[in-house]
Amino acid sequence: MENQNLELNELGWNDWFEKKKKCKPSESIARVAAVDREQLLLVDQTGTFRAKLAGSYLHRHRQPHELPCVGDWVCLEKKPGDDLGVVHLMLERRTALRRKSAGSVIGYQMIAANVDYVVIVQSCHFDFNLKRLERYLVMVMDGGAEPCILLTKTDLVNSEVLAEQLAEIRSAGIIAPVVTLSNVTREGMDDFKRLLLPGKTYCFVGSSGVGKSTLINHLIGREKLETKTVSGTGEGRHTTVRRELIRLEGGALVIDNPGMREFGIFAEEGVIGISYSDITALSFGCRYRDCSHTDEPGCAVHEAVQSGEISRDHFENYLKLREESRFNRMSYAEKRKKDRDFGKFIKSVKKNKYLK
Ligand SMILES: Nc1nc2c(ncn2[C@@H]2O[C@H](COP(=O)(O)OP(=O)(O)OP(=O)(O)O)[C@@H](O)[C@H]2O)c(=O)[nH]1
Numbered sequence: 425m426e427n428q429n430l431e432l433n434e435l436g437w438n439d440w441f442e443k444k445k446k447c448k449p450s451e452s453i454a455r456v457a458a459v460d461r462e463q464l465l466l467v468d469q470t471g472t473f474r475a476k477l478a479g480s481y482l483h484r485h486r487q488p489h490e491l492p493c494v495g496d497w498v499c500l501e502k503k504p505g506d507d508l509g510v511v512h513l514m515l516e517r518r519t520a521l522r523r524k525s526a527g528s529v530i531g532y533q534m535i536a537a538n539v540d541y542v543v544i545v546q547s548c549h550f551d552f553n554l555k556r557l558e559r560y561l562v563m564v565m566d567g568g569a570e571p572c573i574l575l576t577k578t579d580l581v582n583s584e585v586l587a588e589q590l591a592e593i594r595s596a597g598i599i600a601p602v603v604t605l606s607n608v609t610r611e612g613m614d615d616f617k618r619l620l621l622p623g624k625t626y627c628f629v630g631s632s633g634v635g636k637s638t639l640i641n642h643l644i645g646r647e648k649l650e651t652k653t654v655s656g657t658g659e660g661r662h663t664t665v666r667r668e669l670i671r672l673e674g675g676a677l678v679i680d681n682p683g684m685r686e687f688g689i690f691a692e693e694g695v696i697g698i699s700y701s702d703i704t705a706l707s708f709g710c711r712y713r714d715c716s717h718t719d720e721p722g723c724a725v726h727e728a729v730q731s732g733e734i735s736r737d738h739f740e741n742y743l744k745l746r747e748e749s750r751f752n753r754m755s756y757a758e759k760r761k762k763d764r765d766f767g768k769f770i771k772s773v774k775k776n777k778y779l780k
Pocket residue numbers: 576577578579580605606607608630631632633634635636637638639650651652653654661662663664665681682683684
């Protein structure tokens with residue numbers, strides 16, 4: 425971020441953080457604009473500068489998600505003349521956009537912190553996928569941010585295709601705002617710009633190549649971010665590899681992201697993930713990525729029920745709701761089959777001589 429002399433609230437600071445602030449008198453506050461290997465790029469009222477994490481911080485925080493990521497607020501020490509600040513504390517996160525670590529069975533990976541809105545980008549040209557959209561929505565709401573759906577590349581499909589996709593979104597019961605635009609004809613661009621509020625943080629997520637960086641470049645008004653060139657080699661590679669907090673002229677703060685190829689979602693069943701976010705959060709700790717929390721070893725949810733951290737009633741309601749929503753999503757044919765199977769099951773139980 426190149427801007428100078430901004431108030432902290434222009435960088436996203438608000439009362440919520442003010443109440444959580446635990447800095448020492450000698451420390452100041454800054455926001456993480458980017459993370460580059462061992463160094464942090466921070467931004468505060470004075471501008472941007474580099475910082476490192478204090479050794480004691482690293483010693484106390486060993487989990488990847490405990491380390492500051494783009495969007496985090498930190499307390500740091502920086503003496504006049506020092507060119508490198510030293511970060512001593514990370515403030516509690518108001519929202520967290522995170523995914524299960526790829527390849528790892530435990531732990532999760534932070535995408536961005538303290539994001540107000542997540543813009544879920546899909547291209548209406550060969551990328552639109554309702555199931556994937558639902559998984560993104562769960563991820564967003566699980567982390568406490570507001571979702572906004574954006575369909576790009578409208579110049580490449582006819583209006584019927586686009587209308588069909590919009591209808592599909594609505595008939596799936598998704599109520600998040602939906603915007604459509606073309607980065608080529610710029611149709612829809614002004615409507616999208618109107619959604620961006622000063623001092624709010626917007627994180628862009630979606631598959632590689634859907635036009636996230638192209639759009640952000642349009643918003644900035646110049647080619648700051650690298651985008652895939654038409655003649656570019658390296659097809660299938662992610663063009664964006666770095667996340668950086670950028671302040672737009674209008675005052676909104678945006679974070680670009682590399683395209684996401686795979687990300688773990690715990691509660692496929694949208695609503696359940698939201699009403700039972702405690703269970704969703706705990707499932708980060710389950711040994712298996714697709715843990716059903718019924719009888720798998722290393723199940724963090726089961727452990728929480730055992731220890732009383734989660735009430736058994738709450739857990740049983742969760743299981744019941746999950747079953748119901750699975751049943752509701754089944755097709756008519758599947759339901760008929762399930763009923764038949766259940767009938768057979770009852771018969772076999774009745775036949776079972778050990779039960780008589
Ligand atoms: N026709 C058309 N092409 C677009 C549009 N938006 C982006 N593109 C093109 O799509 C390609 C990929 O765009 P990027 O902005 O690099 O995509 P990205 O989402 O940032 O991709 P990653 O950084 O890999 O995640 C580029 O060649 C863009 O010119 C659009 O609205 N219409």
